[in-house]
Amino acid sequence: MGDVLAVDRLTMDFGGLRALCTVDLRVGQGEIVALIGPNGAGKTTLFNCITGIYAPAEGAIVITRPGGAPRRINGFKVSRVTELGMARTFQNIRLFPTMTVLENVMIGRHCRAHAGIRGAIIRDRATRREEEETVARSYAILCRFGLAGQADEPARSLPYGAQRRLEIARALATEPFLLLLDEPAAGMNPRETDELEELILRIRTEEGISILLIEHDMRIVMSISDRIVVLDHGEKIAEGTAAEIRENPIVVKAYLGEDFHAPA
Amino acid sequence: MxxxxxxxxxxxxxxxxxxxxxxxxxxxxxxxxxxxxxxxxxxxxxxxxxxxxxxxxxxxxxxxxxxRGKTDTGDGTIPAVRRRLLAAPGIRQPALAALALSAAAFPFLFSSYQTNIMTTALMYVMLGLGLNIVVGLAGLLDLGYVAFYAVGAYSYALLNHHFGLGFWAALPVGALLSVLFALALGFPILRLRGDYLAIVTLGFCEITRLVLENWNEFSFGPSGIANISRPGLFGLRLTLHEATIYFYFIVLGLCLATLFVVRRLQHSRVGRAWVALREDEIACEAMGIDKARAKLTAYTLGAAWAGMVGVLFAAKTTFINPASFTFLESAMILSIVVLGGMGSIMGIVVGAFLLILTPEYLRAFSSYRMLLFGTVMVLMMVFRPQGIVANVRQVYRYRKQPESEGCAGG
Structure with missing residues (x-):
């Protein structure tokens, strides 16, 4: 089984502060890996390093498209990383608020289209066809996410849960093989969380997309993750299945709390 | 109570x-x-x-x-616009025809003076549309737009003076030189955001003007360049009145071309990327849009229009000097974009006509011009920050209902 993402001894400093210290992380093909840890543990920093927003001080980030060759992506531009097949959502929702829901997803398809300025002005057949395809595919994604009815509404007018879903839809539009979700269940009510859980599992089974997620909602983490990685103070303190993590005394002490009783 | x-x-x-x-x-x-x-x-x-x-x-x-409370609960703005669009086909064609007819007849019905004013207004429409790409769509606050305008004007003036280059040849050359100038500036400064970008562009604008003012050997300093030739018409000798009319039609044609091109750009993959860039730079990058490239294309395309209008300006006045390219001019163009409505083509056309024509026809109040201008700006920003004609980008509908089966439930 090949790893789609392999992070090796990643270290990241902000001035004198060591945010990440020799962190190893692997995500296998079709795997759902959860990244948990207390606030300030370096989870989002790790995401930002992987997606190219930060340039790590040391270590290697290697991604492998299923069936492709491994590629070291340290120092790549954010847009280039996305182009290579990794997409993300943000902890605090970052949609394009005044653009319509459909347009938001169409932006996700930007890197899979090619029309340039000349094409935009002349609007030749290839450009028109590409544009139609972009609309069709984006609309199909909205259908799958139950957002088709609001396609022409501005993204900011959507309710919170729908905005989160739209962010995932937009990320999927870039045709990733690895999806990074930063606290997708934050601020959701239990029903929305259940829907989200189902959605994530569906993305994995239907498209074989691997998923790396940061999440504080232990219910969802324990039920969907194949593997859980625990960070604390920038270091990986544990890794294992849900059952192993639940029993791990270090993790319980650092994060879960002494009286943590995982739901069955 | x-x-x-x-x-x-x-x-x-x-x-x-x-x-x-x-x-x-x-x-x-x-x-x-x-x-x-x-x-x-x-x-x-x-x-x-x-x-x-x-x-x-x-x-x-x-x-x-x-x-505001009302628009927040529903999507108040959109249905209004939609209704307008739906109502359009019946009204639109005749309205457009009437507009085209009056635009064509204008120079024959009014004096040269009026035609000149209208030509100026049309030139500002083009400048506004050019700057709209940079500020309205891509969200790059450019306070030094007039620098590219100056580059265009001086490239025609100098090429004409030294080499006798004609207007039609200078038009693309002026645009091209502006683009090159924008590329040279763009690489270093487009890393900057918001306020910093504004200040740096302002600085470049002032540098350009000061260079033109002080480098006598190159630009003939403050005394400027005179006797720039007007555009020719197959070697015909035109009277001043005829030349004015001819020039009016050149500008009108280029203005229509600009409208066409900007509209197409706005509703394209590139245009969408610009808007996304304006809305959220980080998310835009994360969605696979090359930030630097998107910014640079917006910046240079905007500059291309400024350069072209610069050539027009030099040809129209037949005399240019650095005094025409002060910061005030940049502010004026920016006001057109902001007042008219950022990102809205219709708004910018209306804004340009308002800001250029009202001072001309209200000469009686000329001493109060800046006072009125300031008041109008303040009132607009408080009561209608989206501009005279709000951006209608959200409604460009290209929904073709593909694969709609199985998702009607929404």
């Missing part, structure tokens, strides 16, 4: 203003007769005036707040 409270507040403001202006407006020392005059009437005027103004202000603000 609420109205009473509002009245009280306005009354308070009126009293405050009366007290504030008391020393200046009421007391006057007559030095000849050595008496102090008490002009109580002035105080009454100020009291009543400020009371009414403040009351009107509060009323409008309250109305705006109520209006």
């Amino acid at each position: 609420k109205a009473l409270a509002e009245l009280k507040k306005s009354l308070g403001i009126a009293l405050w203003f009366m007290a504030l202006t008391f020393p200046v407006m009421v007391i006057r020392v007559n030095t000849i007769e050595r008496v102090v005059e008490w002009r109580w009437r002035n105080m009454a005027f100020i009291g009543i005036g400020s009371f009414l103004l403040s009351f009107a202000w509060r009323l409008l603000l309250a109305r705006k707040e109520r209006g």
Whole structure:
């Protein structure tokens, strides 16, 4: 089984502060890996390093498209990383608020289209066809996410849960093989969380997309993750299945709390 | 109850203003007769005036707040626009035809003076549309737009002076040189965001003007370049009046071309990327849009238009000097974009005509021009920040209902 993402001894400093210290992380093909840890543990920093927003001080980030060759992506531009097949959502929702829901997803398809300025002005057949395809595919994604009815509404007018879903839809539009979700269940009510859980599992089974997620909602983490990685103070303190993590005394002490009783 | 409270507040403001202006407006020392005059009437005027103004202000603000509440609950703005679009086909064709006809007939019906003014207005429409790409779509606050305008104007003036290059050849050359200039500036400065970008572009604008003013050997300094040739028409000799008409049609044609191109750009993959860039730079990058490239294309395309209009300007006035390319000119173009409505093509056309034509036709108030301009700007930003004609980008519908089966449930 090949790893789609392999992070090796990643270290990241902000001035004198060591945010990440020799962190190893692997995500296998079709795997759902959860990244948990207390606030300030370096989870989002790790995401930002992987997606190219930060340039790590040391270590290697290697991604492998299923069936492709491994590629070291340290120092790549954010847009280039996305182009290579990794997409993300943000902890605090970052949609394009005044653009319509459909347009938001169409932006996700930007890197899979090619029309340039000349094409935009002349609007030749290839450009028109590409544009139609972009609309069709984006609309199909909205259908799958139950957002088709609001396609022409501005993204900011959507309710919170729908905005989160739209962010995932937009990320999927870039045709990733690895999806990074930063606290997708934050601020959701239990029903929305259940829907989200189902959605994530569906993305994995239907498209074989691997998923790396940061999440504080232990219910969802324990039920969907194949593997859980625990960070604390920038270091990986544990890794294992849900059952192993639940029993791990270090993790319980650092994060879960002494009286943590995982739901069955 | 609420109205009473509002009245009280306005009354308070009126009293405050009366007290504030008391020393200046009421007391006057007559030095000849050595008496102090008490002009109580002035105080009454100020009291009543400020009371009414403040009351009107509060009323409008309250109305705006109520209006906003309404649009927030539903998507109030969109159906309105949609209705307008739906209503369009019946009205649109005849309206466009009438507009085209009047535009074509204009120079034959009015004097050269009027035609000249209209030509200027059309040139500002083009400048506004060019800057709209940079500011309105891509969200890059460019305060030095006039630098590219200057590059265009000087490239025609100098090439014409030294090499006798004609207008039609200079038009693309001017645009191209502006693009090159923008590329040279763009690489270093497009890393900057928001305020910093604004300040740096402002700086470049001033540098350009100062270079033109002081490098005598190159640009003939403050005395400028005269006798730039007007555009020729197959070697025909035109009278001044005919040349004016001819020039009007050139500008009209280029303006229409600009409208066409900008519209297409706005509704394309590239245009969408610009808007996404404006809305959220980080998310835009994370979605696979090359930030630097998107910014640079917007910046250079905007510059291309400025360069082209610069050539037009040089050909129209036949004389240019650095005084035409001050920061005030940049501010004027920016005002057109902001007042008209950022990102809205229709808005910018309206904005340009308003800002260029009103001062011409209200010469009687010319001493109050800047005062009125400032007041209008303040009022617009408070009561209608989206501009005269709000951006209609959200409605560009290309939904073709593909694969709609199985997702009707939404």
